[in-house]
Amino acid sequence: MANAITTRRTDRLFEELPVGVDTVALSPGETMRYFTGLDMHKSERPTLVVLFRDGPPAVVHPVLEGDRIEEALPDAERFTYGDATDPVEVGREAFDRLRAERTVTDPIGVEFRSTRLLEQEVFAPSGEGAVDIEDAVSTLRARKDPEEVERMRTAAGIIEDVLGEVFDLIEPGMTETGIETEIRKRVMESEADGFSVGIVTSGERTAHAHANTGERAVESGDLVMIDAGVIYEGYYSDITRTVAVGDPDEELREIYDVVQAAAAAARDRVAPGVELQEIDRAAREVIEDAGYGDYFPHRVGHGLGLEGHEPPYLVEGNDATLEVGHAVTVEPGVYVGGLGGVRIEDDVVVDENGADVLTTSSRDLRVL
Template sequence: MLDHRLQTLQTWLKNEDVAYAFIQGKANLFYLTGFRCEPHERLVSLFVFQNEEPILICPNMEKELVRQTGWKYHIIGYSDHENPWELISHYLASLKIEGSTIAIEKSLLSVARAEQLRELSKGAGFICCETKLMNLRLIKNDEEIAILREAAKLADYGVEVGVHALSTGRTEMDVLAMIEYELKKKGIAEMSFGTLVLSGEQSANPHGKPSMKHLQEGEFVLFDLGVVLEGYCSDITRTVAFGQITEEQQNIYNTVLHAQTETLKLCQVGTTLGDLDRKARSIITEAGYGSYFPHRIGHGLGTEVHELPSLNETNNDQLQVGMTFTIEPGIYVPKTGGVRIEDDVLITADGYECLTQYPKDLQVIK
C-alpha cells in the first residue's frame, strides 16, 4: 500500500517536472511511510524523487522505530551534534535528479527550512503538493476503514465512560481524567485533540477549555473527544443533561438532533457537500437559533482529525464512496449552554455508515 502511494506521488512529480517532494507534515509522513512521530525541533522528513528511491531523514534515536514500521528504503540518520542538511546535501549530490522545482507542503514549511531547501537545489522554485496529497488521502481503502471503525468504537467508549462518571461534586477535569485513564487502559496513547468536557455555560463555547468547575444539576454536559489508533483519528461529540433541564434546553437539544438526523439522510454518493451544511443550517435557523450555529457542519477525518473535505456551504464537490467525515451541528446559547451532536460518517455505495454509534436520544443523568 505504501509503495502504491509513493509511486502515485512519483508519477505526479514526473508529470509536473518536479525534482523532488520534501514532506515533513506529521500526517503526510505517516501516510507515505507508516512512521508517525512528534519531531519537535528536530528534522524528520521524506524526500521523494521521480526515478530514485525515496529517502527518510530522522534522528538516529528514531531509526529503529522507522524500520519497525516496515520502511525498506534508505534512511539518513543523524546525531544531535550533526547538521542533517549537510548529510542530505552530500547524499543528493550522488543522485541524478531530474526536474526544476521542489514540491513542498506550503502551509507547513517554515522560512528557515525553505532557505535550507534553496541551498540544496540552487535556482529551484517551489510548487505546492498539499492538494495532491490531501486528494490521495480523501478516499479511504478497506484497511483504513477498518481502523477508523475501531477508532470510532473507542470514541464511543470514551463517551460512555464520561457519562457514567458524572456525579455531583466532580469537576470537568475529574471526568476528563477518568475518560483518558480508561482509554489508556485500552492501549490508547494519543488523543486526536484535547478532550473536552464542558458543563453549563461552558458548553456554550464550541471549543471551550475544561476547568475545575463543579458539575451542577440542570446543566448540559458536552463531551468532545477522539483517539488516534494506528495513525487514524476518531472524533465524537455527545451532549447529555445532568439532572432535569428546562423546556428551552430540551428544545435546543431536539433541534440539533433533528438537524443532524435530516442531514445524515443526504449523505450519499453524488450529494453536493454544501447541501449538507445548508440542510442543517436551515433547520436550526427555522427554529430560531441560526445565529447560534457558528461553524460548518463537518470536516474530513483520517490521518488528521481535520482534513479534506471541508463541509461548508460553499463547497461544490460531491460525496464519493470511501469519504470519511463528521456531521456535527450545534447550537450554543450564552448563559444557557450548548449542544453539539457529532458522528463519524463513511460514504458507501448504498448510502452512509455511522462509524460512531453512541446513543443520541437525550439522556438525563441523575
C-alpha cells in the same frame, strides 16, 4: 518502501502531480507516515524523506535516528549527518550529497501546510524551486481505504464505550475536570494509542462552542457537553454527546430536538457526488427554520483520519463533492448565551450507498 500499501500510495501521488515534479520532500508528520510508514517526531534535527517518480526513496537524517529509519524504510538510500552546533547546516550538506548523487532537479514538491522552515532551509533555503503539493496530498489522504476505515471504526467504538461508562458516573457536584479525568483514565486503560481531544462543559458554559474544560461543578438541571476522541493505530475518532443531569430547562430540550433533527438531516444527505456545502446546508436549514440560525456559528463538519481535523471541510462555499472513502464529522450545534448549548457529533465515512456512520451510540437526550 515500507510495504505494498505505501508503495501504491506513492505511485498515486506522482500520478496526481504535474509532469516535471519528479521529486517530493516530506518532513516529519502525518503525510510522511501516510506515504512511507515512518513515524518521526519533529525535533531540532531536520529529517527529510525524499520520494522519486522513478527509483527508491532516500532519507536525510541524523545518525542517531538510523535504527528507526532502517526499520521503516530498509530499502531507502540514507544520507546522514552527525550532531553539530548547526544541524541545519550539516543537514543541508547531507541533502547536497543526495542532490548530486541522485541528480535532484527543481521543482521539488513539498506540502506547504506542514513543512517547517527548518526543513525548507535544508533543501530550498531561498524557497525557490519548491512547489506546493497540498492538493494532491489532500486528495489522496481524504480517500480512506478499507483498512483505514476499520481503524477509525475501532477508534469510534473505543470512545463511545468510554463515554458510556463515564455517563454512569456523572452527578451533581462533579466538576468538568473530574469528568474529563474519568474519560482519560479509561482511555489509558483501553487499546487506544492515546486521547485525542477533550472538552467538557456544563450548564451555561455549554453555550461556548469551543472552550477549555473548566472547574465548574455540575448542578441539577444542567446539560453536560462532551467532545472527545481517541487515536487508534494512528487514526482519530471525534464524537460529541450532550446529556442532561436531571430535568433540563424546556428551551434546552427544544434546542436538543432541533440539533438532533439537524444532525440526522445532514447525515442523510451524505452520499457520493453530493457537494460538501450541501451537508452544511442540510443541517443549517433545520436550525434556521427553528429560529436558531444565529446560534450555529461553525461549519457542520471536517475531515478525519490521521489528524483530528483535515480536508475535506463541510462548509458553505465548498462545492467540491464527496467521494467514496471520505471520512468526515457531522456536528451541528446551537449555542445560546446565558442559557446553554447542544452539539451532536458523529463520524461518518462515505460508501457507495451513502453514509457509513461509525459512531453508533444513541443520539436521544439521555437524562442522568
